[in-house]
Amino acid sequence: xxxxxxxxxxxxxxxxxxxxxxxxxxxxxxxxxxxxxxxxxxxxxxxxxxxxxxxxxxxxxxxxxxxxxxxxxxxxxxxxxxxxxxxxxxxxxxxxxxxxxxxxxxxxxxxxxxxxxxxxxxxxxxxxxxxxxxxxxxxxxxxxxxxxxxxxxxxxxxxxxxxxxxxxxxxxxxxxxx
Amino acid sequence: xxxxxxxxxxxxxxxxxxxxxxxxxxxxxxxxxxxxxxxxxxxxxxxxxxxxxxxxxxxxxxxxxxxxxxxxxxxxxxxxxxxxxxxxxxxxxxxxxxxxxxxxxxxxxxxxxxxxxxxxxxxxxxxxxxxxxxxxxxxxxxxxxxxxxxxxxxxxxxxxxxxxxxxxxxxxxxxxxx
DNA sequence: ACATATACTGTCCTGCAGGACAGTAATGTG
DNA sequence: CACATTACTGTCCTGCAGGACAGTATATGT
Numbered sequence: 001x002x003x004x005x006x007x008x009x010x011x012x013x014x015x016x017x018x019x020x021x022x023x024x025x026x027x028x029x030x031x032x033x034x035x036x037x038x039x040x041x042x043x044x045x046x047x048x049x050x051x052x053x054x055x056x057x058x059x060x061x062x063x064x065x066x067x068x069x070x071x072x073x074x075x076x077x078x079x080x081x082x083x084x085x086x087x088x089x090x091x092x093x094x095x096x097x098x099x100x101x102x103x104x105x106x107x108x109x110x111x112x113x114x115x116x117x118x119x120x121x122x123x124x125x126x127x128x129x130x131x132x133x134x135x136x137x138x139x140x141x142x143x144x145x146x147x148x149x150x151x152x153x154x155x156x157x158x159x160x161x162x163x164x165x166x167x168x169x170x171x172x173x174x175x176x177x178x
Numbered sequence: 179x180x181x182x183x184x185x186x187x188x189x190x191x192x193x194x195x196x197x198x199x200x201x202x203x204x205x206x207x208x209x210x211x212x213x214x215x216x217x218x219x220x221x222x223x224x225x226x227x228x229x230x231x232x233x234x235x236x237x238x239x240x241x242x243x244x245x246x247x248x249x250x251x252x253x254x255x256x257x258x259x260x261x262x263x264x265x266x267x268x269x270x271x272x273x274x275x276x277x278x279x280x281x282x283x284x285x286x287x288x289x290x291x292x293x294x295x296x297x298x299x300x301x302x303x304x305x306x307x308x309x310x311x312x313x314x315x316x317x318x319x320x321x322x323x324x325x326x327x328x329x330x331x332x333x334x335x336x337x338x339x340x341x342x343x344x345x346x347x348x349x350x351x352x353x354x355x356x
Numbered sequence: 357a358c359a360t361a362t363a364c365t366g367t368c369c370t371g372c373a374g375g376a377c378a379g380t381a382a383t384g385t386g
Numbered sequence: 387c388a389c390a391t392t393a394c395t396g397t398c399c400t401g402c403a404g405g406a407c408a409g410t411a412t413a414t415g416t
Contacts, residue, residue: 053403054232071364084404086365108363108412231373249394262374264395286382286393 055080055088060097060114068113070103233258233266238275238292246291248281 055078062077063069075085089112092098096115103109233256240255241247253263267290270276274293281287 055403072362081405082364083366083406087404090365103363106363106413110364233373250392259375260394261376261396265374268395281393284383284393288394 055084056092059085059088059092059112063098063112063114068111070109070111072109074112233262234270237263237266237270237290241276241290241292246289248287249290250287252290 058078059074062074071085071089072082074089075082078085089098089100093100098112099115100110100112103111236256237252240252249263249267250260252267253260256263267276267278271278276290277293278288278290281289
């Protein structure tokens with residue numbers, strides 16, 4: 001694919017504007033759902049090398065949205081038990097999608113984060129979204145990529161705008177404890 | 179809510195343009211995913227009076243997209259067994275979300291369709307999407323509804339545009355038989 | 357230092373999603 | 387009018403998602 005087409009649309013958001021740090025993955029998810037495209041979803045799963053079930057997918061999206069989180073906080077937003085989260089994180093860790101590290105401020109606790117978040121943070125995005133999307137877009141024509149990135153830009157801008165208004169109505173996802 | 183804001187945006191699509199007959203539900207789904215909002219999803223589920231699990235949700239979306247379908251065709255697009263579809267349809271039927279009728283051209287077969295599809299078809303949409311969305315939007319402020327419908331209009335127009343290009347690349351969902 | 361609370365993980369177990377298969381009803385075919 | 391085929395439904399069963407609970411490690415209060 002023509003990588004200038006995507007790289008120019010990968011830009012950090014002003015922190016606090018919108019829960020998603022990577023515009024592209026959020027929008028790609030929306031597109032996938034809108035199209036209900038098993039084909040497209042299959043391409044992504046094939047690239048990530050694993051079958052992403054619902055909880056795993058949600059975990060990744062939360063990590064993408066909020067950055068490093070504790071398993072406890074994940075359990076809360078996922079509405080599931082702590083031990084189950086433990087299993088999910090382990091599976092994702094084995095697949096190289098997330099990393100675990102002990103929280104320096106409380107060594108009982110651990111922090112779960114997307115792999116390579118540090119390096120990607122320098123560019124203002126997380127690695128997972130980038131990598132998956134770039135590899136999927138690899139199979140598309142330049143015209144399709146251009147159309148897709150244009151759509152992304154406009155859609156996300158609108159979504160941020162709409163989100164600003166709806167946030168105050170108590171519809172935003174619950175914040176993880178800081 | 180100001181119902182002129184929504185009713186003006188409910189318009190039939192040119193048939194064949196895009197698999198979704200109701201713009202709003204498709205977009206609402208996208209928004210729900212984008213926001214990963216349990217609150218919002220909860221509102222919809224509460225309105226529809228039932229817990230919509232994944233297969234049920236997908237079934238409804240397919241019916242919304244393609245109109246009345248045979249259980250066999252549903253099984254194919256859902257990638258699941260016929261007997262399981264039978265159970266899903268039964269559950270949805272009990273909840274009043276879908277109707278079953280025998281196919282007049284082949285009385286062995288039945289057709290599954292969204293409830294009140296006939297009446298809603300006159301308006302160019304299906305009842306389920308309308309009802310659910312209107313009831314959910316009821317709780318929103320007029321400004322939010324306006325912002326939402328604007329977003330919907332633009333997003334769907336873009337999606338149709340993008341879909342036109344990607345269709346030929348084999349990414350569209352498989353068509354139901356005949 | 358000792359007791360108690362908190363953060364997580366490992367092990368076990370249950371409930372249910374979803375498939376296999378048999379049974380019924382309608383249609384096509386010679 | 388048999389007989390094969392297709393469309394669906396009901397019943398049974400298995401595998402696994404996901405919770406309960408106990409065990410380990412760190413933190414905090416007295």
